[in-house]
Amino acid sequence: MIHSWVEKNPRLTFFIFLVMAALIYLPALTVTFGIHTDYSLLLKQEKRNLLEFIEARHAVMIGRFLGAYLLSIQCWFATTITSLSLHRIFFFFCFMGINAWLISFFHRKCRLDFFWAYALTLMIFFLPNSQASILWTSFSTAGCLNLLLSIAVYYFFEHVKETFSRTAISILKMALAVIILTALFFIYSPSTLFITVLASSRIIFSERAQWPQTKKSGLQDLGFLLFGMIAYFLIDRMIVHPFALSTGRFWEPYQPEYQGGLVNNIFTKIPLLKEIMTVSLAGTLHPLFGDWSSLLTPGILMAGMIYLFIHRRKYLPSPALRASAEKFLLLAVLFLFSLAPIIAPQGYLTLTGYRVIHAS
Numbered sequence: 244m245i246h247s248w249v250e251k252n253p254r255l256t257f258f259i260f261l262v263m264a265a266l267i268y269l270p271a272l273t274v275t276f277g278i279h280t281d282y283s284l285l286l287k288q289e290k291r292n293l294l295e296f297i298e299a300r301h302a303v304m305i306g307r308f309l310g311a312y313l314l315s316i317q318c319w320f321a322t323t324i325t326s327l328s329l330h331r332i333f334f335f336f337c338f339m340g341i342n343a344w345l346i347s348f349f350h351r352k353c354r355l356d357f358f359w360a361y362a363l364t365l366m367i368f369f370l371p372n373s374q375a376s377i378l379w380t381s382f383s384t385a386g387c388l389n390l391l392l393s394i395a396v397y398y399f400f401e402h403v404k405e406t407f408s409r410t411a412i413s414i415l416k417m418a419l420a421v422i423i424l425t426a427l428f429f430i431y432s433p434s435t436l437f438i439t440v441l442a443s444s445r446i447i448f449s450e451r452a453q454w455p456q457t458k459k460s461g462l463q464d465l466g467f468l469l470f471g472m473i474a475y476f477l478i479d480r481m482i483v484h485p486f487a488l489s490t491g492r493f494w495e496p497y498q499p500e501y502q503g504g505l506v507n508n509i510f511t512k513i514p515l516l517k518e519i520m521t522v523s524l525a526g527t528l529h530p531l532f533g534d535w536s537s538l539l540t541p542g543i544l545m546a547g548m549i550y551l552f553i554h555r556r557k558y559l560p561s562p563a564l565r566a567s568a569e570k571f572l573l574l575a576v577l578f579l580f581s582l583a584p585i586i587a588p589q590g591y592l593t594l595t596g597y598r599v600i601h602a603s
Contacts, residue, residue, distance in 0.1 A: 245358070246356070246358040249356075249357050249358040249361060250356060250357050250358060253346075253350075253357045256357065256361060257343060257346065257361075260342070260361065260365070261339055264335075264339065264342075264368070265335075268331075268335055268377065271331060271377070271378050272328060272331055272332050272335060273328065274328070275324045275325050275327065275328055276324070276327070277324060277327050277380065278378060278379045278380070278382075279379060279381070280298050280381045280382075281327055281379065281380045281381050282324075283298055283381070284317065284318045284321035284327070284380065284381055285321055285322065285323070285324070298311075298314055298381060299311035299312070299314050299315045299318070300492065300493050300494075301496065302314060303483070303487050303493055304484070304487060304493050304494065304495060304496055305496060306428075306429065306432070306475075306479045306483075306484075307385070307429060307430060307431055307432075308429055308479075308483050308487075309426060309427075309429040309430045310384065310385050310389070310429065310430040310431050313384040313385075313388070313430060314381065314384055314385075317330070317380075317381070317383075317384050321380070327380045330380045330383060331377055331378065331380060331383075334376065334377050334380075334383040334387045334388070335377050337387050337388065337391055338368070338373070338376065338377055338387050340391070341387070341390060341391055341394065342364050342367075342368055344394060345360075345363075345364045345367065346360045346361060346364050347360075348441065348444075349363055349364065349444065349448075352444075352445060353444050353445060353447075353448040354448065354450075355448060363444075367440075372386070373386075376390065376434075384430070385430060385431035385434060386431065386434050388430075389427060389430040389431045389434045389435060390434045390437055392427055392430070393427055393434060393435045393436075393437050393438055394437070394438075394441070396420060396423045396424055396427060396438075397438045397441050397442075399420055399423070400420045400424075400464075400467055403416045403417050403420050404460065404463055420467065421467065421470050421471055421474065422474075424438075424467065424468070424470075424471035425471050425474040425475050425478065428471060428472070428475035429475065429478075429479070429483075432475070432583075432584040433584045433585075436468070436580065436581045436583070436584065438464070438468065439464075439468070439577045439578070439580055439581040440581075442460075442461060442464040442465075442577055443574055443577050443578070445457060445460065445461070446461050446570055446573055446574055446577070447570075447574065449570075451566060454566045454569075454570070458569060458570075458573065461573045461577070462573070464577075465573075465576060465577065465580065468580050469580075472580075472583060476505075505587055505588065512586055515585065515586070516586070519582060519585070520537070521534050521537040522537075523537075524537040524538075524539075524540045524541060525537040525539070525540075
């Protein structure tokens with residue numbers, strides 16, 4: 244009943260979604276408060292020039308120099324605690340715009356019914372990190388705004404792929420897409436990698452007959468992300484970081500979680516990977532039942548695979564099995580790509596609550 248009503252009234256459903264979200268966030272949008280570094284936005288003595296804001300100087304040294312500029316500009320418009328509420332209202336509506344786009348993406352690109360498109364969007368909207376992008380004002384530029392820009396560059400790259408030809412214009416468009424992606428990494432790399440969610444969704448909901456085209460598109464997305472990551476790392480380590488140190492206005496972060504450069508010993512990341520997999524597999528059950536709840540999902544999958552192997556083996560054609568295996572491997576690689584900002588650096592040896600498990 245609900246499913247059919249949503250299918251018939253998608254616009255009215257979105258209006259209800261908007262009203263419901265506004266009511267849920269109403270206290271946060273009307274009460275004057277700040278979270279963590281929000282109050283440092285109000286320090287007038289640090290607004291003499293673009294990078295005098297203390298959090299901006301820190302952001303430059305941990306690979307977010309464009310994010311530092313955006314944060315400084317935001318700092319100029321934060322003059323009172325009340326203004327923080329105005330910022331939250333602005334980013335709330337930005338996020339609702341993102342939600343509208345996501346619903347359209349799931350419906351048109353992934354061919355999901357509106358009901359399931361809304362369901363997936365709701366789950367993303369109420370992730371802890373999504374809530375932080377609205378409630379934590381000084382994080383909103385890196386979270387919400389960069390998420391909006393990341394979706395835009397994904398759409399641009401999709402357009403480039405669909406219209407690509409071996410011409411100078413197409414090559415320039417492809418290069419421009421990589422340049423924009425690299426720039427977004429310099430705002431905040433975890434939210435930029437929300438692109439992996441979009442690419443993974445296309446793979447998960449692809450039809451068997453369209454798998455060859457979907458696989459090609461997924462591999463192109465991986466290449467796109469890889470080029471952007473490499474460019475980001477080289478520019479940050481060889482240009483931005485040395486230049487910032489040479490000015491004498493910036494300092495190396497001393498906290499272990501902010502150590503720059505690539506990890507020297509990948510085995511030091513094993514506890515972190517274990518925590519990531521545990522929390523990811525357990526989902527909402529983890530806060531209730533702990534690490535053991537992470538066995539539920541693989542247990543169900545294993546039981547299903549055993550059942551199929553025993554009872555339906557003769558009905559499973561080998562091309563379908565091969566396509567499923569390829570889909571699984573591609574999704575696994577995309578998942579690892581989404582964790583690159585945590586796995587690749589020397590810092591991030593343990594989870595900081597659940598906030599580092601980004602949608603990206």
